[in-house]
Amino acid sequence: xxxxxxxxxxxxxxxxxxxxxxxxxxxxxxxxxxxxxxxxxxxxxxxxxxxxxxxxxxxxxxxxxxxxxxxxxxxxxxxxxxxxxxxxxxxxxxxxxxxxxxxxxxxxxxxxxxxxxxxxxxxxxxxxxxxxxxxxxxxxxxxxxxxxxxxxxxxxxxxxxxxxxxxxxxxxxxxxxxxxxxxxxxxxxxxxxxxxxxxxxxxxxxxxxxxxxxxxxxxxxxxxxxxxxxxxxxxxxxxxxxxxxxxxxxxxxxxxxxxxxxxxxxxxxxxxxxxxxxxxxxxxxxxxxxxxxxxxxxxxxxxxxxxxxxxxxxxxxxxxxxxxxxxxxxxxxxxxxxxxxxxxxxxxxxxxxxxxxx
Amino acid sequence: xxxxxxxxxxxxxxxxxxxxxxxxxxxxxxxxxxxxxxxxxxxxxxxxxxxxxxxxxxxxxxxxxxxxxxxxxxxxxxxxxxxxxxxxxxxxxxxxxxxxxxxxxxxxxxxxxxxxxxxxxxxxxxxxxxxxxxxxxxxxxxxxxxxxxxxxxxxxxxxxxxxxxxxxxxxxxxxxxxxxxxxxxxxxxxxxxxxxxxxxxxxxxxxxxxxxxxxxxxxxxxxxxxxxxxxxxxxxxxxxxxxxxxxxxxxxxxxxxxxxxxxxxxxxxxxxxxxxxxxxxxxxxxxxxxxxxxxxxxxxxxxxxxxxxxxxxxxxxxxxxxxxxxxxxxxxxxxxx
Numbered sequence: 109x110x111x112x113x114x115x116x117x118x119x120x121x122x123x124x125x126x127x128x129x130x131x132x133x134x135x136x137x138x139x140x141x142x143x144x145x146x147x148x149x150x151x152x153x154x155x156x157x158x159x160x161x162x163x164x165x166x167x168x169x170x171x172x173x174x175x176x177x178x179x180x181x182x183x184x185x186x187x188x189x190x191x192x193x194x195x196x197x198x199x200x201x202x203x204x205x206x207x208x209x210x211x212x213x214x215x216x217x218x219x220x221x222x223x224x225x226x227x228x229x230x231x232x233x234x235x236x237x238x239x240x241x242x243x244x245x246x247x248x249x250x251x252x253x254x255x256x257x258x259x260x261x262x263x264x265x266x267x268x269x270x271x272x273x274x275x276x277x278x279x280x281x282x283x284x285x286x287x288x289x290x291x292x293x294x295x296x297x298x299x300x301x302x303x304x305x306x307x308x309x310x311x312x313x314x315x316x317x318x319x320x321x322x323x324x325x326x327x328x329x330x331x332x333x334x335x336x337x338x339x340x341x342x343x344x345x346x347x348x349x350x351x352x353x354x355x356x357x358x359x360x361x362x363x364x365x366x367x368x369x370x371x372x373x374x375x376x377x378x379x380x381x382x383x384x385x386x387x388x389x390x391x392x393x394x395x396x397x398x399x400x401x402x403x404x405x406x407x408x409x410x411x412x413x414x415x416x417x418x419x420x421x422x423x424x425x426x427x428x429x430x431x432x433x434x435x436x437x438x439x440x441x442x443x444x445x446x447x448x449x450x451x452x453x454x455x456x457x458x459x460x461x462x463x464x465x466x
Numbered sequence: 467x468x469x470x471x472x473x474x475x476x477x478x479x480x481x482x483x484x485x486x487x488x489x490x491x492x493x494x495x496x497x498x499x500x501x502x503x504x505x506x507x508x509x510x511x512x513x514x515x516x517x518x519x520x521x522x523x524x525x526x527x528x529x530x531x532x533x534x535x536x537x538x539x540x541x542x543x544x545x546x547x548x549x550x551x552x553x554x555x556x557x558x559x560x561x562x563x564x565x566x567x568x569x570x571x572x573x574x575x576x577x578x579x580x581x582x583x584x585x586x587x588x589x590x591x592x593x594x595x596x597x598x599x600x601x602x603x604x605x606x607x608x609x610x611x612x613x614x615x616x617x618x619x620x621x622x623x624x625x626x627x628x629x630x631x632x633x634x635x636x637x638x639x640x641x642x643x644x645x646x647x648x649x650x651x652x653x654x655x656x657x658x659x660x661x662x663x664x665x666x667x668x669x670x671x672x673x674x675x676x677x678x679x680x681x682x683x684x685x686x687x688x689x690x691x692x693x694x695x696x697x698x699x700x701x702x703x704x705x706x707x708x709x710x711x712x713x714x715x716x717x718x719x720x721x722x723x724x725x726x727x728x729x730x731x732x733x734x735x736x737x738x739x740x741x742x743x744x745x746x747x748x749x750x751x752x753x754x755x756x757x758x759x760x761x762x763x764x765x766x767x768x769x770x771x772x773x774x775x776x777x778x779x780x781x782x783x784x785x786x787x788x789x790x791x792x793x794x795x796x797x798x799x800x801x802x803x
Contacts (some may be wrong), residue, residue, distance in 0.1 A: 246725065349602040424602065434591045
């Protein structure tokens with residue numbers, strides 16, 4: 109009834125292989141984009157920005173990054189928190205060393221540095237795979253966090269061991285530091301999200317993405333049909349880490365403002381992003397957004413319901429959140445391994461046929 | 467220089483003792499992996515859960531008191547009795563068996579035949595769930611556990627070594643006991659898998675699920691049994707670590723230490739878990755000793771660093787795996803298209 113593709117004819121290959129082949133989807137996409145850019149910045153307040161929108165946008169970038177590595181290239185990584193830390197500390201060093209350069213360039217450079225680190229830790233993936241690799245990536249997690257904690261050069265010899273984001277402006281608007289307005293923070297994150305999603309979507313449906321998927325589905329067979337595993341795995345690690353690094357840089361510079369590495373980038377961050385990818389949907393850009401939204405909103409919702417409405421103690425709500433997240437992971441792995449993205453697709457299928465069941 | 471050598475020897479001995487503790491946790495992993503191909507990330511949380519349950523039963527805590535108080539506004543806390551340690555251990559073992567049955571029924575049964583990595587991620591979910599459950603059931607405060615194991619620095623060893631070498635070794639008595647108990651446990655497990663009917667069935671399942679099913683071995687029973695044994699091993703590990711440093715969240719992190727132990731030793735080998743545990747226990751203590759000592763690292767590099775224990779095991783395992791992907795004792799990985 110509402111969701112139709114009748115009369116939506118495609119006459120060129122270009123039309124047929126676009127990201128949103130159905131006109132209604134396309135319009136919906138532009139509407140969401142327009143609302144996000146033109147409406148939200150004017151109605152945003154501090155609570156919405158810091159509790160919901162900023163973490164959602166930043167984790168969406170991290171989830172896209174991990175999804176490229178885990179969902180598309182099939183290399184499970186538990187080192188996401190460590191790579192986010194690399195992005196955060198890289199952007200911090202750049203911001204304090206070259207104050208006159210634009211922060212946007214710093215964030216992109218931080219992504220680049222993280223990509224190099226990611227490639228270095230991805231090298232063992234040529235020999236080991238599966239959960240051996242998953243466990244091996246924990247080496248990156250622990251080593252990087254320890255490095256940023258122990259080597260004073262990384263936090264500019266500050267007494268507390270913390271890093272603090274100085275105020276930087278984009279087009280005259282402060283986006284980092286205490287002076288930044290919620291709208292400015294939101295817009296800079298949104299810009300990076302749109303950039304990341306656009307790049308990731310187009311990479312994954314091109315030749316690079318198909319190589320990744322071939323490696324994921326069966327690496328030996330992929331090698332036989334001419335995919336260079338070194339090339340495919342290293343690009344996957346590099347590009348994935350690039351996005352994760354940007355997410356880490358934004359998390360520190362724009363969202364947190366100050367960070368201490370063991371607290372902000374511990375192993376729980378790695379699991380959080382992995383869960384976003386699993387719940388959202390492995391191998392789907394939309395799934396990265398859905399998973400990030402779900403796991404950002406769940407604690408807010410539980411807090412409002414359990415603590416706010418029922419008056420339970422905060423710690424109890426935190427434990428119940430752990431239980432729910434754990435149970436959901438198992439549930440999704442058993443019932444719907446492709447996550448929320450697959451549920452969304454099924455809903456669309458049903459809507460196309462509605463009101464008829466078949 | 468002599469003093470430093472003795473100190474290094476003491477570090478090595480203490481490392482061996484720690485390695486035994488790692489091996490104890492790693493054993494739980496190996497058992498489950500051998501019998502079901504599931505790589506159980508939740509083993510550390512199982513140890514935490516077992517420790518929490520043991521303390522809870524011993525002190526007569528009301529389970530879910532925190533939750534019940536919040537929902538019904540009651541003031542529940544303790545039943546007002548205490549349970550002797552031995553009985554509490556038996557009861558906790560019962561709880562772990564129950565948990566094994568539930569895990570098999572609710573999780574594993576539905577994931578038969580999935581890829582190992584999916585099963586691995588499912589156990590990460592299980593770890594989160596159990597952690598939350600343990601906290602809701604028994605509360606998250608740090609608890610003291612005392613089941614009557616001797617603790618503290620052993621005076622007699624210090625005296626004897628002092629008279630022999632002129633240098634007293636400081637060794638925790640609990641570590642010695644842990645080593646003894648771990649040895650006994652390993653012997654029992656090996657005997658069980660070699661000489662009993664169930665043990666043979668377990669090895670059959672490990673070799674080939676289909677073939678084991680076709681000769682009439684119940685897969686479900688074996689899995690429940692294996693998870694129960696793993697729960698029991700977790701209980702022993704929970705008692706040891708809980709006595710050493712209190713039952714608290716950090717207990718679940720020892721699983722993270724057991725992972726590199728396994729990677730080093732090979733996932734399928736019980737001797738591998740033990741040797742790997744000893745190598746990592748000694749290696750990380752020795753590395754830390756060298757790197758944080760101004761006389762050694764300081765005079766070589768001009769600087770010293772500390773707290774390397776967090777990552778040393780992983781980096782060691784990572785470097786090792788690049789050269790020998792199956793670990794020390796693991797089975798050769800053969801892949802076909």
